Structures are given as structure tokens and as C-alpha cells.
Amino acid sequence: PDLVLTHGDEMRHLRAVLPEAILGPHFSNVGDLVAFLGRELCEDDTVLIKGSRRDSDFGELGLILTGEAKAHAIWDAGTLAAVTGGSWVRQPADGWSAGGVCIWNSSFRAGDLVCMRGTHKTLWYSDASFVERKGANVAGVICDSKDSYDGPLPMLLVEDVQRVARHMGIYAREHFAGTVIAVTGSCGKSTTVAMLGHTLQHFGGAACSRDNQNMAIGILLNMACMRRDVAFWNIEVAVGAIRQNGGQIASPHVVIVTSVGESHLADHGTVRGVAEEKSKLLDAVHSGGTAILNMDMPYFTVFYERARSRDLNIITFGTATGATIRFCDNNADYAQIAIGDKKYILPCSAVPLHHRTNALAVLAVCLARDIPIEAAIARLATYRTLPGRGTCTDLVYQGKRLRIVDESWNANPLSMKAALESFARSSTAGQRVVILGDMLELGTNEIAFHTNLAPFIERMEARVIILIGELMHHLYAVLQQSCGKSVLWFQNVQQFLENVSGGSSVFEDGDHIFIKSSHGTQLFQIVPFLKR
Numbered sequence: 001p002d003l004v005l006t007h008g009d010e011m012r013h014l015r016a017v018l019p020e021a022i023l024g025p026h027f028s029n030v031g032d033l034v035a036f037l038g039r040e041l042c043e044d045d046t047v048l049i050k051g052s053r054r055d056s057d058f059g060e061l062g063l064i065l066t067g068e069a070k071a072h073a074i075w076d077a078g079t080l081a082a083v084t085g086g087s088w089v090r091q092p093a094d095g096w097s098a099g100g101v102c103i104w105n106s107s108f109r110a111g112d113l114v115c116m117r118g119t120h121k122t123l124w125y126s127d128a129s130f131v132e133r134k135g136a137n138v139a140g141v142i143c144d145s146k147d148s149y150d151g152p153l154p155m156l157l158v159e160d161v162q163r164v165a166r167h168m169g170i171y172a173r174e175h176f177a178g179t180v181i182a183v184t185g186s187c188g189k190s191t192t193v194a195m196l197g198h199t200l201q202h203f204g205g206a207a208c209s210r211d212n213q214n215m216a217i218g219i220l221l222n223m224a225c226m227r228r229d230v231a232f233w234n235i236e237v238a239v240g241a242i243r244q245n246g247g248q249i250a251s252p253h254v255v256i257v258t259s260v261g262e263s264h265l266a267d268h269g270t271v272r273g274v275a276e277e278k279s280k281l282l283d284a285v286h287s288g289g290t291a292i293l294n295m296d297m298p299y300f301t302v303f304y305e306r307a308r309s310r311d312l313n314i315i316t317f318g319t320a321t322g323a324t325i326r327f328c329d330n331n332a333d334y335a336q337i338a339i340g341d342k343k344y345i346l347p348c349s350a351v352p353l354h355h356r357t358n359a360l361a362v363l364a365v366c367l368a369r370d371i372p373i374e375a376a377i378a379r380l381a382t383y384r385t386l387p388g389r390g391t392c393t394d395l396v397y398q399g400k401r402l403r404i405v406d407e408s409w410n411a412n413p414l415s416m417k418a419a420l421e422s423f424a425r426s427s428t429a430g431q432r433v434v435i436l437g438d439m440l441e442l443g444t445n446e447i448a449f450h451t452n453l454a455p456f457i458e459r460m461e462a463r464v465i466i467l468i469g470e471l472m473h474h475l476y477a478v479l480q481q482s483c484g485k486s487v488l489w490f491q492n493v494q495q496f497l498e499n500v501s502g503g504s505s506v507f508e509d510g511d512h513i514f515i516k517s518s519h520g521t522q523l524f525q526i527v528p529f530l531k532r
Contacts, residue, residue: 007051169219196365200365263414279303440518
């Protein structure tokens, strides 16, 4: 390269070994880096951008440089003040705009407004140090106390910062003229939303939920951050959000139910209780709207009858013979699907087998909105799995070549069994290593839900089975009798990582490793640890 620019503390190691002839400045924030590129870039220059989104605003650099960040600017000063009932303490410059609002640091995007801690000291809102770190990437701050912030950014003073997301979200929904798609289910919500966004981006544009913010406050925040010049909004809705009137807030035209299984049983008691609660989302669908239902899920009739009572258009998907969109074949390299009498090939080798059903739900949306199926399939074929939802990573650790299937984002018995079966079909016996962590929020039968995994695991012929967490100790006791020394147990992920870093020979060259747990078990730490 002619020039190398760096961003972030860890890049000091790279700078120490690069030739001075190509070494450009180092930047601590993206705003300064963008300003430098604005001065130095010439016509026909080629720029390679690479870095991590985690704990960094670097991930927004490409959007800023290509002008997409500006296209996301959806709030002007006058509208924002009118919607929130606030007044500007420090007035923005002429032409100012913002792309959304942030109340959780982890969900921040360049161009967002930041809600500041004020009279509500104990809440999760950001503080001045966070705003200072993000610098020019913050469009402005919203406070309910003038003492919250004394920096140079535009500052909007409101009566109660807790109401900001609600005011902005409701206004955004009222002024969005496109199609709202709400996605719920015991598993597959995030993947389906991502697939919808990837596919529908080519058919009028799409905006999607950020970072699994799927409770009522998250739905409001998502809508406040979504562009209103696109054709589709894809919103993830948790069962808890339905109790909080999240369905009425989103006011969808289409509802997708991906699955129902043993999750959130601590709140709903039984799988039927979960189904009945989730089915209430259908009450929020616009008159003449569409219900897209997985025909294979338990208590399908609960959803079907509720959709019929609302006189909704119903599209079903799955493996059942009577499904509107169904699988004819589903193997490691492709899926053959049928819609009516017509058959199609879905070449989705990059998508784990158990995520393919979500692709049928996406095609159901296309069917409902008169989008050509062939064109939608071509777009779906380029989809890549979200991190922690079946991402496949090849790496070398301590001289051993490993392939890792990372399903560490979340887990319940339904998704665990489906993922294990998918892994067994796509890996080689004798080279399988299974790493499982506790499944949380399963109620009074949580121990049985863990021990019931034993038959699925025994059939896998795994070389090593690693179980992590207090609940997994019950499964460990069962598997010891059938699998013997090939089963290991650790109290937590830190103990496991210490064992691996201490020179443990648990991995062998060529191992194919599967990782899955509830997010709270923190098995998502394993892949970054092995990469380091």
C-alpha cells in the first residue's frame, strides 16, 4: 500500500513493525480519521477498511465514507424538539441532522443522539465520559438536567429523558408509509430479521432491529433509528414485549412466527402458555394483513385459529405436506423447496441446515408482497450467518487446525436439539468436539431439559464432550455412564479457558468444534479467546 492509517490502541503493535515509508497517522476517533481522508483522498484511490465493530465506532467508517451515514440522518433539529417537547440549550448548526437515538452504549452508531444520565442516576443511560470517547461521531445529547453535560455538542433539554425513546419511536412509526414485519418465536428471530434485511434491501430497501433490542423499549428505539425512506421495517419482538403492548407499538402488516419451544418457561409455565402469549401478537396486525406461520411448530393451531379469527391472510411454511412453502429436500449443499406445484433450488451452503427454515419465512414475505421468488432466492443465496448463530470459523490454535461452529448467542432445548442435529450432519464422526453451556430461564423443569439432551449427544459420536455450567453438571452425570472419559465438565467458561490456555490437550488437529449455550453462560468468549 501507499499509506497505512490506524485506529485503536492495539494497532500500536502493528505500527511498531511497519516501514516508516508507508506509515500514516494514528487516530483515536473515527471523526478525525474521516476528516483526514476527506483532505487526502484523490479520485480513483482504492481504500481497504478492516477492523472490529466491538467496543469501537470503527465499524461505521465505511458507511460514513460512502455517504450512507448521511442517508441515515432522519431527525432535524425542529422535528426533534417538537416530538420530544424539548428545547435546545446549545442549538445545532444549520443543516444539522441525526440518524437515531442511543440509551445503551453498546447500541451506539455514528450519527446517533445520546441520552444522558441526569435526574435518573441509576439507569443505564450514557455519561459524559462515553460521549467524550465517541467525540464527533455523536450528533448531540439529550438531557433532563443542564448539569448532565457541559461539552460542545448540541444539547436538547427535555422534561424526562426516559420518555424520549417513546416519543421518537411513536412519531417514526406514525410517519412510516412502508410495510412493517414483526418477527417472533422461541428461536430464529434474529436470523430471520437479518435474512429479511439482506433480501428485502434489493426490493425497495429495508431497515432492521439493532442488537436484539426486542422488548417494548427496544422496539421504540429501533423505530426511532430506522430510515423512513425504505419499503420495509423488520422488527424483532420478544414474548415479553407482547405483554408490554409491543405489538401495538410496532403495528405490523405482517407477523412471522418462526417456532415455539421450551423457552421463557419460568414466566409462562408450559410451551402452550408460551404459544398462547406469542399468538397475541397477531391481534396487532393491520386489517387485511398476513400471518406467516411455521406449520411444524407445536401448537400451530393456536396461531392458526387466532389468525383466522382476525381474518388475516395465512401463509404456512415448513416440512409438512400441506405447507404453502415447504422443503422437498434439505442437505448440506442446497435445499429444494416447493411453492404450490413449482419447485426451486435454494443454494445456501453458507447457512446451517437448521437455519434454512427461516429462509422459507423470508420467501413467504416475498410471496405475500408480490416479490419475484427467483430474484429473492438469488439474493438469499448470498446471505451469511450472523455472529454466534452458526458462524463457521477456521483457525489454528497451538499449532492445531480447528473448525468452529459458533452457536453461542443463545439456546433453549428446541434450538439446541436442532443445532446438534445440523452439526452431526455436516461434520465427521471422530473429529467432533461438542461444547455446551447452561440453557437459562427454563423454569422448574430446567434439570430435565438438560438431561434430556443425552440421547442427541450420544448419537453424535463426538470425540470429546465439554459441558459448562451448574445445570450442565446434571447432563454430565448422565453422560459419564455412557460416554465415560470423553465427557468433561467445568463450572464456568473462565475455568474452561484457563484449562485450555494451561496447555490442555483437549483439542486435536482437524477437530470440528460445536459451541452452544444461553447468552448468559458466556460461551461467546471462547472463539475470541482461541483467535487471540
